[in-house]
Amino acid sequence: MASFHLHIEGQVQGVGFRPFAYRLAKKLNVRGWVSNGTDGVHIALTGPEGNIRKFYHEATVHPPANARIMRHSFEEVQDADYPDFQIVESTSDTSPNLLLTPDLGLCDACRQEILDPLNRRHNYAFTTCTDCGPRYSIIQQLPYDREYTTMRPFEQCAPCQDEYNHPENRRYFSQTNSCPACGIELALLNNEGKLISKSQDVVIALTCTGLEHGKIVCLKGIGGYLLLADASNEDAIKLLRERKHRPAKPFAVLYPSIERIREDAHVSREEEEALCSIEAPIVLLKWKEHHRAAVCRRQISPGLNKIGVMLPYTPLLALLMDKWKKPILATSGNLSGSPIYFQDQDALTNLAPVADFFVTNNRNIVVPQDDSVIQFSPIARQRIVIRRSRGYAPTFLPHPMIGRTDTVLAMGGEMKSSFSLLRQGNVYVSQYLGDLENYHTQASYHTTLDHLLHLFNASPEKVIVDLHPAYFASAAGRKLARNFGAGVVTVQHHLAHFCAVLGENKLLNCPDPVLGVIWDGTGWGDDGGVWGGEFFTYSHHAFERIEHLPYYDHLLGDKFSREPRLCALSLCKDVPEAVTLLKDKFTEKEWSLYTRMI
Ligand SMILES: [Zn+2]
Ligand SMILES: [Zn+2]
Incomplete structure (x- = not known):
């Protein structure tokens, strides 16, 4: 007879770990208890030592499918006797440390x-x-x-x-x-907020009828509201573009099945696996030349040879698809530039001019999330995350910084923003939060940041901000640092990208020098100039900028970083052949104005 304590850290809550431990203990005839703590799962075990060791092996080597174990400890303790094995009440007396x-x-x-x-x-x-x-x-x-x-x-x-x-x-x-x-409870409302029905069957049937008649339906999903339209109805899609002030950006399409996706797009093995995974992201696929005419390709992804598709990932979407059986255009419920709406009243107020009906429910969403978007590189078939959100967030770097006990908050950049938190050796990366020049996105950034700091009871000792003084996230970071009495570290934008790549690829402690090539539009340089493309080396925890694109004139403020054609024009102004090639990227008026400016 022996007694052991097993403590497992990582993504171990909300994945069925306690029932799994219970069944395993029963199978192996081990007594004790399992409990969720704010620092992971704790398991007390007593019984024949051989069986306890088997339990330990099974729990750490073959845990539940959605569990991710980062660390664990297994220690013999003083003999304890338990009549059976139980799931006992959670404790919250330890410092929060969970994925x-x-x-x-x-x-x-x-x-x-x-x-x-x-x-x-x-x-x-x-x-x-x-x-x-x-x-x-x-x-x-x-x-x-x-x-x-x-x-x-x-x-x-x-x-x-x-x-x-x-x-x-x-x-x-x-x-x-x-x-x-x-x-x-599910509820169908009109766009004045008036209740039409609360019967599940009626809500789903009327949603289908609405789509059939070219209506736009706003549906509450997991991370916020989605706007839906019949993907085969050209007028409905045009109407949505008009109302959403989104003239050309592509929309994603929800398909009833993987077989139906294959009729319209090329799907590789990796892409199929991703589509059917528990994360269920939007996957960018190449259109087939002869796709089924039913889907309005030109309205969905104008001028592009790719389409973003996904499969029903909630019971509601699965039920809707079971009735509708055709592709549905599905896009984040927001207005151009603003973040996804996730609170009922906000959605009803702000999206009433866009949607004809609302399918809502009475469970609150705590933090906003869009659908994640990924694609696979054409040759290496490597997964590229374009928008990290529902299903992936909050993610963490796969290689925790073991031994780090300090709390560090990194605020991120201005566009396609997200932030990261280092706490007890784990790095959490927030979901995609949108472009921070928009007031509502700024509010959503704060909501998500406050929530994560609150969940972990975290007080950053250091706040890392972009060198660009005018970035919203940089200013917010400085303010937070003052409130927490934390130090501020500034980092150049392109160098931050290089560091992120080093971290993601487990190269932070690489003994060999690493070359980083960062091409990311423009960034505020630490020599006061505007940087346009850098070659860095990383060796023994030190960086050096060894080469860079020549400095060139920067005009029109942030418009410049958003429009690559302007960068190209400025860079190539002394190369007549290049200038000729660029001319048709501009209207005549723009051309005469911009060429005079440079
Ligand atoms: Zn019930
Ligand atoms: Zn299930």
Whole structure:
């Protein structure tokens, strides 16, 4: 007989770890308890030493599918006796140190249930289990327990409670468990906020009717509201572009199945895996030359040979697709330049001029997230994350900075912003938060940052900001540093990109020198000039800028960094052949104005 304590850190909450430990303990005839703490999962084990070691091996080598173990400790402790194995109440007496579990796409078992007329969750749009459902988007406080999420107001009915209590059930200890009798209510409203129906079947049927008639439907998803339109209806898409003030940027399309995607686009093995993964991102695919005429290619991605597609990742989208059966255009519910709306009243007020109907529900979203967007590089088939958000956020660098005990906050840049937090050796990278020149995006940046600092009870000792003094995030970082009494470190924009690549690729402690080539438009240089493209070396934790593009005239403020044609013009002004090539990128008026300026 022996007793051990196992402490596991990482992404171990909201992934079914406690029920998994319970079943494993029963199987191996080990007694003790398992509990969620704010620093991970704690397991006390007592029984024959061989069995405890088997438990340890299974729990750390074959944990639940969505768990990610970063560190663990396994120690023999003083003999303790327990009558059986139990899941005991969570504790919150330790300093928060957890990887937050991202939102998980609908699993196959839940998908089957909602489509099965004999199942009690038939057509229930908020079906979840320990393998799937919202996590990061609903968590208000650690540890991950229902009472600290926006599931709190929904009390489980007797059959749900039974599932929750039963170790053999898939929903044993599932914090998001609910059913049509006790769960979240769907509602269909018109764009004046007037209730049309609360019946699930009616809401879904009327949504289909609306789409059929070219209407634009605004639907509350996991990280915020989505705008939907019939992807085969040219007029509906034009209308959406007009109302959203989005003349040309491409839209994503939600498809009913991978087979249907194949009819319109080329899908590789990696792309299919990503589309069907639990993260369920938008994947950019190449259009097929002869795609099915039904989808309005020219209106969806004007002038591009690619289309962003995704598969239904929530029960609601799966139910909608089960009825509609055709591609639906799906885009973030925002106005051009503003962030995705995630609070009901905001969405209803601001998107009423865009949408004809709203499909909403009475569960709150804590932090906004768009759909993530990825693509694969054509030759190496490497995954490139274009927008890191739902399903991936908040991510962390895969190689924790072991031994670091300080808390550091990095505020990020101005465009396509996100921030990172180093805490207890883990690096958390926020979701994509949009361009910070927009007031609403700034508010959304603050909401997300405050939330993460609050979750981890974190007080940064150091705040890293971009060298550019006028960036919103730099100013906000300086202010935060004053409030926390933290030091401020400035970093040049291109150097920050190089550091990020080094971190992501585990090269921070690389013994050999590393060459970094950073081409990223313009950035404020530490010599006061405008930098345009750098060659850095990194060796023994020191950087050197060894080469760079020649300095060139910078005009028209930030318009310059947003329009590569202006950079090209400025760079090539003394090369007549290049200037000729550039001419048709401008109108005549622009051309005469800009050429006079340079
Ligand atoms: Zn599930
Ligand atoms: Zn229930």
